[in-house]
Amino acid sequence: MSVLVVGSIALDTIETPFGSVHDALGGSATYIATAASYFVNPIRIVGVVGGDFPLRGLEFLEQRKIDLDGLEVIENGKTFRWTGKYHYDLNIRDTLRTELNVFEKFDPKIPERYRKSTCVCLGNIDPVLQKRVLDQIDNPRLVICDTMNYWIEGKNRELRETLKHINVLIVNDSEARLLSSEPNLIKAARVIRSMGPSIVIIKKGEHGALLLTEEMVFSAPAYPMENIFDPTGAGDSFAGGFAGWLVRTGDVSEENLKRAVIYGSTLASFCVEKFSVEGLSDLTYLQIQDRFREFREFSRFDEEVNTRTIPHTV
């Protein structure tokens, strides 16, 4: 199995109550590919940067064994930049500035040797571009897609068309409600599944995630984080960890989809512990496995077998 990631590659300037960074490596493709690279490699990336993209950015991606042949560098252009500020309550963020730069005219061209990729991860970009990517791939076996309110509202028809070709849609709770016009998340997922994706994942930030298929609802807990430094990239790290685990194991059974959600949550939890991609820069197998087990530990409960305690007064 081979993984192709298409999305933004950005330089982020981020302010949080705990510090700030300037022109740090960011973007959906960056986080997805980095998180997935802990499970399979090389990961193929298609994106665009300007001539100002720093060498350290390229070195970071290469160190994670990410295949950069699909990275377009527009020498006389500037890299996409995002400036945001998180408040003391890290659930609230303000976008202070978005400079699309070379990303404005991004038209993903999939290199010939990427066209047989078996898994395609579509970061949160224009659904028209997402569809154009898929048109260039020969029979992908697994297509994972992210989107956002901006496209749900602004390009609904185009998004609906793209969704017909998606296997797994990963959205957050407000996006699921907006896309489905249904406040109940279980019903919302059913509506979204009727649009195409057979698997819907609803991320709920500090509240964990829901995985919904035709047969199953799985409620994944969130890691009880006390020290979130920078929430940027958490959702993309989730998608990358999820995709990476599925591709690594080649197993899309329900039990393994659940594990993939926990591995996605695991990578997201590491991501938010440091600024930018720092939290994903240097993980070990043991750290990932230990955190996976922690997720089990704090969500596990057993039924008591001692019959003394069975309620007999009912």
Add this chain to the structure above:
Amino acid sequence: MSVLVVGSIALDTIETPFGSVHDALGGSATYIATAASYFVNPIRIVGVVGGDFPLRGLEFLEQRKIDLDGLEVIENGKTFRWTGKYHYDLNIRDTLRTELNVFEKFDPKIPERYRKSTCVCLGNIDPVLQKRVLDQIDNPRLVICDTMNYWIEGKNRELRETLKHINVLIVNDSEARLLSSEPNLIKAARVIRSMGPSIVIIKKGEHGALLLTEEMVFSAPAYPMENIFDPTGAGDSFAGGFAGWLVRTGDVSEENLKRAVIYGSTLASFCVEKFSVEGLSDLTYLQIQDRFREFREFSRFDEEVNTRTIPHTV
């Protein structure tokens, strides 16, 4: 072990997108006692109603084997009434009218034979009254307490005093944040624990609940409800199921606290399926046990043991 419940007994008029009820049985003590009655009985209740309190209300409570000797009836007064409206998104509710009536001067008098109750459940009432209840009990072994933003803001000093005598505080996420001045829920629970309660439960509505002790964080899933008819009383049913299970088993080990949270969630999930207390009127042992197991089923995941799938590329 014997359980004393003190709180409001009300007649609720509720409108939801799915229908409406007028003067239906409600109030925190009603829901707590009813839910707890599935695990232990009799449950002792202390509250106040007016001469207009309907016979069917008394019959309902008696049928659940709730001991009504502590129920004060003020013949020439009117019962506390609450009128509320839920929107299509059931997370949003408007209080249309609150008529305190006899509840305005409620001053809980604990009957002599209730004073050795081992477990006291304090519904969401003025923290001054909560403290006055505790002053009348000889060495309760387990004190469980609910509160709300109104008291956190309006009677903060009095609430802090009451909290010193509480073992388990059950609040929702916004209340936890307000009480602790801390947006991170894990940190918020630690702040609240420093105020007195050694166990903090944070209810998160459709996102489940957190149970936090000195040693443990437990993340309980929410039941994936598709058809919520009336969310009124969900939090009180949770408290009642939680208390009932703990008292029934006489076991406050961490493993059993987790089970109690799931039994609380189970009773809450039944509560919201029908209007008023209807959802709690006629449950069977098998229904409760089956739903407990469903909670396990949709939150359970396993680690794969097949070493083929252990990520070796990290």
